[in-house]
Amino acid sequence: MSYNFSQIEAKWQKYWSENNTFKASNHSDKEKYYVLDMFPYPSGAGLHVGHPLGYIASDIYARYKRHKGFNVLHPQGYDSFGLPAEQYAIQTGQHPAVTTKVNINRYREQLDKIGFSFDWSREVRTSKPSYYKWTQWIFSKLFESWYDKKQDKAREISTLKEIFKKEGNVNVAAVTEEDIPLFTAEEWINYQQTEQEKILLKYRLAYLADTEVNWCPALGTVLANDEIVNGVSERGGHPVVRKKMKQWSMRISAYAERLLQGLETIDWNESLKESQRNWIGKSVGAQVTFSVKNSESTINVFTTRPDTIFGVTFMTLAPEHELVSKITTAEQKEAVEAYKTATAKRSERDRMADVKTISGVFTGAYAEHPFTKEPIPIWIGDYVLASYGTGAVMAVPCGDQRDYDFAKHFDIPIKNIFKDVDISEAAHTNKEGSVISNSDFLTDLPYKKAIKQAVYQIEQEKIGEKQTNYRLRDAVFSRQRYWGEPFPVYYKEGLPQIIAQEHLPIELPEVEKYLPTEEGEPPLGRADCWAWDTKNYKVVENTLVDNQTIFPLELNTMPGWAGSSWYFFRYMEDEQRQEVFASKEALTYWQNVDLYIGGSEHATGHLLYARFWTKFLKDIGLVPVEEPFKKLINQGMILGESAFVYRIEGENKFVTFSKKEAYKTQEIHADVAFVNAANELDIEAFKNWRPEFKDAAFITEDDGKYIVGKEVEKMSKSKFNVVNPDDICEDYGADTLRMYEMFLGPLEQAKPWNTAGITGVHNFLKKLWKLYHDGERFAVTDAEASKEAMKTLHKTIKKVTEDIESFSFNTSVSTFMIAVNELSAQKCKSRAVLEPLAILISPYAPHIAEELWQKLGHNESVTTALYPVYEEKYLKEDSKTYPISFNGKTRFTLDLALDLSKEEIEKIVMSDERTQKQLDGRTPKKVIVVPGKIVNIVG
RNA sequence: GCUCAAGUGGCGGAAUUGGUAGACGCGCUGGAUUCAAAAUCCAGUUCUUUCGGGAGUGUGGGUUCGAUUCCCACCUUGAGUACCA
Known part of the structure; x- marks a missing residue:
């Protein structure tokens, strides 16, 4: 019976989904462990093989922790508000909600094929009203808070009003705008209400003020500092100018010192902490x-x-x-x-x-x-x-x-x-x-x-x-865009008023176009039904605005980072998902994220804002933790291998790689799908690719083949070097994909993708399968395992465990290969070895592990099995192959018993004829013997 | 400029407290099997060599019996940041 990966994988993916295998419970005696991926923005292009890298790593760790007896929370969701869906909507008129949904479904389909152990029952989508209801609510909490420097925390704005009433603002130490006049209690009481509100606005953590902002005319919106790279917008690369505008801002500067100090308490890599330190400045x-x-x-x-x-x-x-x-x-x-x-x-x-x-x-x-x-x-x-x-x-x-x-x-x-x-x-x-x-x-x-x-x-x-x-500036929080969270804010006499929690969410209104209005107002200015009725607490027609009981609503929307600044808390709740953003019990049990994996591009954006919101939520008593992510790992980017053809300038003629120097040529990206492992171009496929290549001529190698040039670049559609995980799953299976992605190299390092190498990992899985079979027959026996087989097993347990704990997944894959090579050579068919091996490998290749586990006679999923325990006794050696080196260079090796003394070892080594040959009559100055390690002869 | 990473075969990479450099895989070479191919299996594969060896982890120095690993200087590449007072 051969390794039929497509059948096995479909079977177990169905089983996991039907049996809710990975549903986490909020009530457990087990110790908790929370493994989180940075949730994706569901783009129209779908996933390429670079995207799942971090998900695979975190999935291996989550599955490992389950085997180790932890109650693991491993959720997934979508950061589904954002610019690309809106730009697409502007071009096509399609509602961003529609395209977003299509993209999410596509993502889910792709993710499901890779066999992740996500608890999908807790999925979040930032663009869902039931989710952004709470984003709006946290905004209102920020609006209703000020930062007290004396207590070094955020406090409710009502406490500030009390102080003003009693003693004015002379003794208040708050983080505020600079231009605050001093006033006494009496003066405060005598201020008009609008005057009071204007003053309070200068204290609020979410505040409206005239600020110098980064205005991006091409995108028609302001951008935060972290959304600008080298003076142009991060998305699209459009120019940005400074402009003074009335905008919502977040007083993150109040938290500068705590954001800096907090870095000392978390296990993030040093370069990431360093960029946050620089950003805080x-x-x-x-x-x-x-x-x-x-x-x-x-x-x-x-x-x-x-x-x-x-x-x-x-x-x-x-x-x-x-x-x-x-x-x-x-x-x-x-x-x-x-x-x-x-x-x-x-x-x-x-x-x-x-x-x-x-x-x-x-x-x-x-x-x-x-x-x-x-x-x-x-x-x-x-x-x-x-x-x-x-x-x-x-x-x-x-x-x-x-x-x-x-x-x-x-x-x-x-x-x-x-x-x-x-x-x-x-x-x-x-x-x-x-x-x-x-x-x-x-x-x-x-x-x-x-x-x-x-x-x-x-x-x-x-x-x-x-x-x-x-150096850290307050973060601009308004965007002049459609596809984001609406503010729960209306305007009375030009001053912002907050809408109470019980009336949330304020849902995005319909507009006929997603562009700014002719007057230059944000897209929400096009909505006909966008006014707040303070008597009936609902959104009503603009025509009803009387500025008595019905007022205009805010036209800006929130930035992309609003929804992502707190989503990790939302996952914690499972049952009362409609009631509160997460219940006290859930927050107390899950605390914060134990392991967070994602890209380093979020170093100063998302990761700083999420820390800021967490500190704020802690201050007002909503969450019990000061930091959201205890340990963080940045996965490196998987790069693509682009293929180039060389067109002779001014002609429709292409010259092969080795002959291109003789001509003046222009490099053109060819789709990597037309190129085989030997870098040969499928000329017919290339000709049919685009009309302009239809009649192209080719100068080939002498054997008639056209060889392309290769270069490592970022994987992207525009470079035609995208490799799709679905295709890999189709050809080799998800287990192969998972293991190969890990095998490519260290998790945190950038590395090029090369599909040709995948056969090595695929062969390994076939060999693993064969190890449990004898031809067509499942052949595991209860016979006692050999000493060598037990040694191989325990060596593997030790190394793989150490590797997982240190996130060195690439080396654990080679350890499995070595184990299977050795066990195959030993012809080991013993249950005592092959059963633990199936558990060991199940975090990496869960489908094949489940299948083998079932064949081993188990009715429960392998995910419920306890991780094998390493026992040192199986590795005990009584002899060691000593390297015998001369002046530090190894010249030969010698098998010696481990219980020999230094003197005995020296004696044996010195009497060896190879030693005498090396010395060639000289007398050594010194002989260094490190028992169990090495012998070095100097002189 | 500053900060942080990283430089090891044809390629991805390994060497966890300084102790046999190149594990594992790809690719390549030869062989077995096959009418043939695929698949599979076996052997080899850092460079160099007069086949005894010799050299070798970006470069130059240092510490050490011994350095890919520690120290100093430099070079290169990548990432972040950029007149921050």
Whole structure:
């Protein structure tokens, strides 16, 4: 009976689904283990072989943990709101919900074929109203909260109102907008209600404010910082410009320090933590106030080097700085205005592309040095960013390269305040080991002490204070798009009002087109039925808006990361799925994700936002954990092998790989489906591919074959190098696909896909099958296993267990191959060996394992079997093959008993004739014997 | 520029505390089987060689009896970030 994988796989996939084999229970005495994949966005292209890599790894781990006796939660779902479905809707007029559903069904079909152990009963779809109801609800909680710095947590906005009523805002330490006026309790009480609401809005964690946003005209929406790569949109690569707009934002900056500290408590890879640290960008220093001469104005600067304050020879403001127009002198007005206009015109991209050009203008004004009282010229320059720190710097050219270059360029004096350092060529930017001089009370202090002393003096003289700055900006939360969560918000007198939980979800309205309106409003502006009736609590026709009881609803939708910032909690609930976003019991039992696997492209987006929301939900007592993902692994990308044909320029003639150098050619992607393992092109298939190739001519190799060029690139439709997992399952089976994906290389590493290599893994599974059979007959016996077979088994248990625990799945596949090769050679048919082997392999190749398990006489699924236990006694050796090396180079080997002493070993080795031959009459200087390891003869 | 990874046969990769470099698989070569092919099985496969050996893990140095592994400098590739005061 041969290995009929298609029949076996269909049989067991049906069995698992019918028997709810992988349904997790929220009530169990077993220890819990939560394994999660980053859920996919269901794109129209379907899955290629790169996508399931992480799912296979997590599935192996989940199945392994079940064998180890854990209650495993391993769910899956869809991040189903997003731009591609909407772009498609704009082009075709099809409702994004329709295409999304089609894509999800296709994904599910593909996933099912690979044999994952997902608990589909807990599936989530972010675009489902029953799901986004709770996304809207969490938004409303953020709206109803403020961040109390004293308690270092988010609190309900009602507590803030109480404080205002009692004592105004003088004693409140909150994370807010900068422009908050101080008021007393009396003033607060006397404010109009709208005035109060305006003030509260500045405190809320979800707030509406005029912000400088990244506007992408091509997509017609704003983008968050993490959605922009190299100055263009991540999706589509469209240009992005800065623009001031009224937008919803999330006060993630309030959590900067906790997001940074939390990294110490989680098991993520270092490079990922490092990118989050960089993104948060903490810097410790001081804020110092400089007064402007002949003016009431003062300039605040932030510096990480207060020790260099005596080296200040000028100041630079960002061109957008609000003081610029105030302090500029009449003579400089024209030049300053011209510079401001010029910089405003330059796009972010231009500014980034040209970092080297130094530009700036003198304002004519002078500040006063807070210690020396000397006048300091004030300049403006675009190397100072308005969005970081205070938008102004105290320039210390001797210690900062940009200040140095600026000073040299404009001939501003440079004062050296470093002891024994030459600054004639460049600034002295390395603070380690430097000693300050020429600096009054800081002279002769090493930099660390100087920083402390400077901060102390600054605080004593009340000209500034110690301060910590973060690069992390608040995240823009509005998108001018259709296919996202609507806000549970309506507007009364221009101020946002939240809709209570019991009226949620606010469902997306129908629109006749998915484009912005003629007035430039978001697509929801096209909806006819998009107003909120505050009496009947329902969405009604826009024509009914009277601004008394019926008000207009918010037209923006939420960004893609809203739904993905909390979905891992949603999976925890199973029974009361319609009632609460997850019950207390479920949240307490499952806590957080033990193992999270996904791509590294989410390093600063999803993974930061999810941590932020989790911390917030913890603050308001909704979840019990501070971090969502305890351990995280980034799977590497599987790359495609593209095939190229070479067209001679100006002709419809293609030249084969080895002869292309003789011509001027143009590389063209050919579909990898037309190319065999030997890189030969199927010329007929290629000709029929596109009309323009119909009459193409070919210059072939001498044997008449056309050989293509190969190159490793990202797998993508546009490169015609996509390999589909369905085809692999069809030809070789899911078990082969699963094992081969793992066999390709280390999980976290990027690696090219090469279908040709798959036969090795497929052959292995055939050999495994044969091991349990004798021709057509199932041949496992109860006969006692040989010593060698037991040794092979326990060696395999040990290695595979270690490999799974360290996520080294590629090496465990080779361990299985070695085991099957050895057992086949030993002709082992013993149940005592083959039964544990079936369990060992079942996380990797679950279908064949189930089939063999059943043939072994079991009625229950192999997933219920306990993992075999490694016993050292089977591996005990009494001799070892010693490498005998001379000066570190192994020359021959020698079998010796393990219980020999060092002296005995040395004696035997020295008397061996091969040793004498190697030595050739010399006397060794030294003989090193490491029992059980090696013998090394020196000399 | 800065930060983080990584450089090992024709290819994917292995070597878990420093101890026989190249496991396992692909590909390739030869053989068995077959009318033939597929499939299967067996043997070989880092380079070099005067067949005794010799060299060899990006490059150069160092520590060590012994280094793919540890240290220093450099080169290359990939990822992230980018005037962050």
